[in-house]
Amino acid sequence: MFTEAYMQRALLTALLLAPLCGLLGVFVTARRMAFFSDTISHAALAGIAVGFWLGFTDPTLPMIAVSLGVAMLMLWLREKTDLLNDTIMALLLSGSVAFGIVVLSLLKGYRGELHRYLFGDILSVGPQEVAIAVVVTAIVGTVVFARLNALALLTAHEDLAHVSGISVRGLNYAFVLVLTVVVALSIRLLGIILVTSLLVIPPATARNLASNLRQQLILAIIVGALGGVGGVALSFQFDLPCGPSIVLTCLALFLITLVGRALRKSRRRNLSPA
Amino acid sequence: MAEIHFHPRGLAIEVRGLRVTLGDTAVLRGVDFHVPKGQIVALIGPNGSGKTTLLRCLLGLQRPDAGQVRLLGEEVGPAVLKRIGYVPQRLPFDRSFILSVREFLSLRLRETRGWFWQRHRNTDAHLRAALAEVGVDHLFDRPIAGLSGGQLQRVLIAFSLLGKPELLLLDEPTAGVDTPGEQDFYGLITEVHRRHKLTVVLVSHDLSMVYRHAARVYALNGIICCEGTPEEVMNADSLKQAYGIHVTPYHHEHGPGHHHVH
Numbered sequence A: 001m002f003t004e005a006y007m008q009r010a011l012l013t014a015l016l017l018a019p020l021c022g023l024l025g026v027f028v029t030a031r032r033m034a035f036f037s038d039t040i041s042h043a044a045l046a047g048i049a050v051g052f053w054l055g056f057t058d059p060t061l062p063m064i065a066v067s068l069g070v071a072m073l074m075l076w077l078r079e080k081t082d083l084l085n086d087t088i089m090a091l092l093l094s095g096s097v098a099f100g101i102v103v104l105s106l107l108k109g110y111r112g113e114l115h116r117y118l119f120g121d122i123l124s125v126g127p128q129e130v131a132i133a134v135v136v137t138a139i140v141g142t143v144v145f146a147r148l149n150a151l152a153l154l155t156a157h158e159d160l161a162h163v164s165g166i167s168v169r170g171l172n173y174a175f176v177l178v179l180t181v182v183v184a185l186s187i188r189l190l191g192i193i194l195v196t197s198l199l200v201i202p203p204a205t206a207r208n209l210a211s212n213l214r215q216q217l218i219l220a221i222i223v224g225a226l227g228g229v230g231g232v233a234l235s236f237q238f239d240l241p242c243g244p245s246i247v248l249t250c251l252a253l254f255l256i257t258l259v260g261r262a263l264r265k266s267r268r269r270n271l272s273p274a
Numbered sequence B: 001m002a003e004i005h006f007h008p009r010g011l012a013i014e015v016r017g018l019r020v021t022l023g024d025t026a027v028l029r030g031v032d033f034h035v036p037k038g039q040i041v042a043l044i045g046p047n048g049s050g051k052t053t054l055l056r057c058l059l060g061l062q063r064p065d066a067g068q069v070r071l072l073g074e075e076v077g078p079a080v081l082k083r084i085g086y087v088p089q090r091l092p093f094d095r096s097f098i099l100s101v102r103e104f105l106s107l108r109l110r111e112t113r114g115w116f117w118q119r120h121r122n123t124d125a126h127l128r129a130a131l132a133e134v135g136v137d138h139l140f141d142r143p144i145a146g147l148s149g150g151q152l153q154r155v156l157i158a159f160s161l162l163g164k165p166e167l168l169l170l171d172e173p174t175a176g177v178d179t180p181g182e183q184d185f186y187g188l189i190t191e192v193h194r195r196h197k198l199t200v201v202l203v204s205h206d207l208s209m210v211y212r213h214a215a216r217v218y219a220l221n222g223i224i225c226c227e228g229t230p231e232e233v234m235n236a237d238s239l240k241q242a243y244g245i246h247v248t249p250y251h252h253e254h255g256p257g258h259h260h261v262h
């Protein structure tokens, strides 16, 4: 099964992006940004529509551009208006989806594309996507690891981060930038609807096993890799949509670790003298 | 308490004409606040009088509408913030974030260029010593989000002290701590002050506790309305002037001489 070129591309992309999502996801979940990243991924639908409209055969760049625009708009509205965070995100999410679907309906011949972008498709990972994934993983991985201390302190307490000399605003924007690019790229495999789950389930699985942040980060990367590669393999073997296969693989790992954690806890309770 | 360490060595905090409006409320209405170096001082005022807002302006967390702030003789900026420790009032440590106490403390160590998760025997010994100084070295491997209020305060003080601050700002450090815990806490602060020779600003809405531990007291209610030694500020007339409301001397179990602001 690994001899087909498109299969190798899909596996390699999953092996790069899924662990990256696991790593970023630890901070996304601790900072309660899951809905934020869901909005970013749905904004990509508007980007895809704009891309096809402008005649792009590959909408990766318009996707990233529109998602980034929406992400920055969210941050700007959060700073400048009294609107509630959830309101801002719900407005932008529904607006992007409605806009994207309307434009795709007006353009003839793109309805079929919709399904693969919504749920992910291993066939859609071309050589260009692999190249972009390699470059982005190298850059994002380096940047995140270089700023890991600052990111951890920012997540723990923004005011303490500021007093410790971290540029809170700059780091917040940089984190959103990185998150947007990774989410937009992961849509090829996961699909718009499910991409956020790759930011949420591996960190939650790691949380079941870890007792400090270091362990959680390492385990989230490993769980992301296992879920990504396992899901792509399942998708190929049984001709399933790629996104749901990855999500179900990750969910299985989550349930196994959850049961393991519960068993460990009850054993410890039984061992400790009453 | 006598005015120990009071020498004209310059000012730790120098605030002139500070004005802040939040929403429709003029929270700070021309605050002048001068704290000499080397003392423990108290900033008191009822809830909502702007104490936290004033601290946030000192730290550059809140932009004032008007006025000047100088800390340790410098403009507020990253350079001077490195010389300041801050223990915030609200502690939004999220239970879902499993940063351990050891990991948290290592984030404050500027001299370790490495990642917080790398363990070095020297660093660990240094961090343990910092925790031991505030009496909680048994919390070394615990998740920070699972600590009690009092434990967290101590860990936050250890965190601040790792940055070798010259000025320590504590916002309502004993809120939610019981009376014996409060006594221990002020004992700890006095000890830290003596050993590290720093300036300490204690923020509290409760005059009775800071009374015994502060060399100077500043009463805030939109402006600094009175300041002086605890005895001077405890004077009912000046307190009445301070809050513009009726203040009753309040006697309870710590004995006479303690006053609550209502």
Ligand SMILES: Nc1ncnc2c1ncn2[C@@H]1O[C@H](COP(=O)(O)OP(=O)(O)O)[C@@H](O)[C@H]1O
Binding pocket: B022, B023, B024, B025, B027, B045, B046, B047, B048, B049, B050, B051, B052, B053, B054
């Ligand atoms: N973001 C905000 N918007 C509007 N008003 C605020 C905001 N934050 C604080 N306030 C108001 O500012 C006043 C001073 O608050 P604060 O500095 O926290 O007082 P203290 O710390 O003395 O209790 C309060 O009346 C509070 O309601």
Ligand SMILES: [Mg+2]
Binding pocket: B051, B052, B053, B089, B171, B172
């Ligand atoms: Mg306050």
